[in-house]
Amino acid sequence: MSITDIVAIIGMAVFVPLLGLLFMGIARKITARIQNRIGPPFYQQYIDVMKLFSKRSNISHSWVFDIGPIFAVVGMLTTMLFIPMGGFQLLSFDGDLIVIMYLMVISGLGIALGAGASGNPNSGIGVMRALVLMMSYELPFVLILLSVMLYYNTTSLAEIVSKQADMAWAVLALPLSAIVADICLQGQFGEKPFDQPIAPAEVATGPMVEYGGKYLGMLMLWHAIAIIVEGSLFVNLFLGGGIVFDPSTYVGMALNFLVWIGLVFLMFFIALLINAVMPRYRIDQAFAFYWKWPTILAIIALIYVMVVSSW
Amino acid sequence: MSQTKTIDLFFGPQHPGITGNFSVRVTVDGDTVVKAQVIPGFLHRGFEKLMEMRHWIQGPALICRICVPDPDHSETGYATAVERLAGIEVPERGRYIRSLMLEMSRLSAYLFYFGGYAGSIGLYTVGQWGVGDRDYILDLFEELTGARVYHIFNFPGGPRWDTPPGFEDKVDKLMDFLEKRLKEFDKLYFNNRVFIKRARGTAPMTKAYAQKMEVTGPNARATGWAIDVRKDDPYAAYPDLDFDIITQKEGDNYARVIQRRMEFEQSIDLIRQITRKLRKMPRGNVRVTPNPLHWKIPPGEAYGAVESSKGELGYYVVSDGGIGPYRMQARGPSISHGVQVYEEMVVGQRVADVAALMFSLDVCPPDIDR
């Protein structure tokens, strides 16, 4: 590994959370406008994180509780290593899509472990709900992943991106898959109607209930990175990874990068609009919802891809 | 696994899923509630004791605080009871102004209610809109009474002052605005498929159960039981106003929310009727003013009730001939649907619906605690 790689990794680790926090700040502004109010400044999220890290006393329950948020943030950042960012990619190999799926679950487990160690019943219920929700949206999502992998005949995300640049964007080639993937994305983002794990009126923010101060700051960073990871996974799978301009020139690379940011934000923006006008399902309804239409549509999409690719 | 472990969850007093400073201890088996215990008393101030040490006229200054989102009904209930005890007849214009205030207060309480239930199922936009729109009503209250929340306006004998010039027009304009706004609420909230899926069939209350447990107000009407203190024991200007009792059938969370939404429309209509009458009436005579410092009421007892936004809110007043009540007791609507009914209805519900049920029943904790 060369120095440039290390610099790139550190740069990514700094840049991605900042970008995610910016998205969250803009999200608060947009939600506020839908709610007929002005809302906080777009940089509010940076101030919040800064304040959280400056808090003094923290209450710890056990070392598992302490390590949970760190585990989650590191896990998410590791996932980010494998994800192409509009032409930039730090690590890539065959089958990295499966590793990504695996790592995303791992980082969620970090929070589950830490929250479980807090001993608060609300955390326990929140974690349980998060696991049920994960199980619900993973099924259609894995089916969709299969269909995309089959269509492009590869398990490498980078290759999927490059093949989309040659052919057409997958959103045009596989519109049904894209729709189902977007429904799953809503659950991955944890936006309403699928925010049961942190539902304040029900379980008082669930897993986060005992976390305060620096821990909460870590969780906020985790959420910020997760938005980018999940959003760009969709962008890479269906929107050609944002590669629009010729990546051989520096200007093209920079523009591609900007397009990638824009597309990730677009996906987040759509989730946000749904979030603003929908109440949340009960967890059993969410489960039933995901295993009904999205799963059926995902199977249809898979069959369609099988038929198309066997031609 | 036949023997499952139950956990105790505390909803409140510091919890967003609670309608105020109130607490519910639910025992949960898996995701289902098996037992619930209501813990009130965080808002107890002993109004009944305090009133024994106050003059008759000082009552409204104190007991408007009994139900905070809906203070005018508290004032008017007390005023009605004292008027009945003292045999005072309020001038006609005074009665109409009183009704106008009560309906405006009902609107503001229902806007709170919409936001509350929507917030409990995660649709915060409704709360943001609703409470924001409620503030326009408060602006009008301020113009009429000189205060935003605690108006201290409906004294025994009539409302304190006449309406300021041009007030009726402003009210009508606001009603137009609220009607327009209600259409937007319909689109966002009442016709929202996810809301309907969440609310319909959850925690249904039958008419027989409502009758057995003395449930009053919109909760009872949502079960199809046509009761309304405005009709049954008329006060203020309601005998002269034209309205019907609205009912729903199912008595579940959905029916309770829709019941309020329908009554919201009805209140707008009532306010329009009142302003039309107020414009025709001669101004000036609104209040029969007894001497505030030496007002004595002959011994006796009386009960005055109003249909507040939560149900029957009544005051039992006893006089021994002194300058203040010998005893005053309030009957808050939540004492029936907030304690026993809630404890029984929440059993068998999901954890997710503990808060939703509380918001849909519109439990007002200060009613219980007083």
Next chain:
Amino acid sequence: MSVKKEGSYVSPFRALKQLVKKPHTVQIPKVVKPPAERYRGFHTNNLEVCIGCGNCSRVCPDNAIKMVPFPEYARKEPGSMPLRPQVDYGRCCFCALCVEVCPTGSLQMVRTFTHVDEKKDSFVFIPDSKVVHETPDFVLDTKNLRRK
């Protein structure tokens, strides 16, 4: 009746048009939103006109008004006392019953309502007529009030 039985997934999205509408927010404190004409704020008292009868003190439901001695207002007229009301805003509930019973009309309420302080003894003062009725920012200037 515009409430439909089944509802829809699409109709809530019509709420998104608020995104391009003007927010309803009144940007206090940047924008001054004056209180209504009848607003009941802090007290003002014309100490020359006040006769110190103590009606306000007696009618107050909260025992917020205390009559304090003012020897310079000792007059020979019948009914006039060398006392003036002192209001404790740690008790006052702004019901204006004291204004209602004032026989001379010297005790009034102004529209200023803001008083924020870290010391709680600053909430007790003797209202006098120096309080301007409409101060531009509607904030009560505690320095104009006499502390006791």
Next chain:
Amino acid sequence: MVDEKEKIVSEDMGVQVDKKEDIEMRSFGTIKRWATKRSLWMVHYCTGCGGIELAPLMTSRYDMERFGMHPMVTPRQSDLLLITGYVNIKTLKRIIRTYEQMPDPKYVVAFGSCPINGGPYWDSHVTINHLDKYLPVDIYIAGCMPRPQSIVKAFDDLMDMIQEGKADGYLRYKKYYDKYKANQEKIFRKWW
């Protein structure tokens, strides 16, 4: 490691004030205080009737989120405890518990007449008359209810106090911890 002498440890709370934090505060103090004042999260707890005026303040009409303030669900995540009105002794017990769970620095704002001197409930058998006997209060607001404008003014003043480092309620609580605890114990017969 921090020298034992530099610590002021208060009993059974595990709260520590040490010199290291003072040095930290001196070097990054301005930025930290700025961040704290611009992102005050309050506990979602309506202890009294004043909670009703918080609702317009938090929602579309007055929108407190402009200042970065919004309600937080648990005390562990909050910086600001609002005592909205009268304090019943049953509530006071919960308020103290909530306050002690909040991480430093934390601030208390008392709304309306009641926490100052009892308000309309000055002779009630269950409400305390002076909040500052049991908890340190950073700022008081007059009014019954305080209008949203007054509340915003109070938050503005509190922000200024934080920037100047004058909002030291939580430090006073540690300094006079024994006295506060003694006062609290006089009210409650047993804690739980």
Next chain:
Amino acid sequence: MSEQDFVERMAKFPGSEVKLLRKGQIAMKVPADKGHEAAEYLKKMGFTHLVAIEYVDWIKDNEFELVYNLFSYSSKMRVFLKVRISRDNPEYITFMDLWPVAMTHEREAHEMMGIKFKGNPNLTPFILEDWKEIPPMRKDFDSRKFVKEKYDSIPFVEDEP
């Protein structure tokens, strides 16, 4: 049925003193041992809605008065069924069998006035928390004195050492 009819029918109940207070409000006083019977009698007459159980302390007569506030939805009439019990040993029977919601009202009366209700299983602390004084709504409980002694005697926490 007119109000007068109601008054007459109620007067038929043995030992009752009936008084028409005003339009729609009737007071009916019965001896303590007949209270439950009278309530059943009234419930059969259509007074099915128990609004509240009010409790008044008549300290001069050394008696507590329990007022069962009943309402009839069919005839829109209200009756105050009054029962007086001794102040020295305040005990009465529960009305839970007639109106289940009486449990909450009785629980409150037990806490605020110290009246025991035989047959009510749930007379646990309701609103107050570890209250050791005499029940607060009694007339001989002086809340101003109590406040002075309990809350006002607590010293301020001074800033100066």
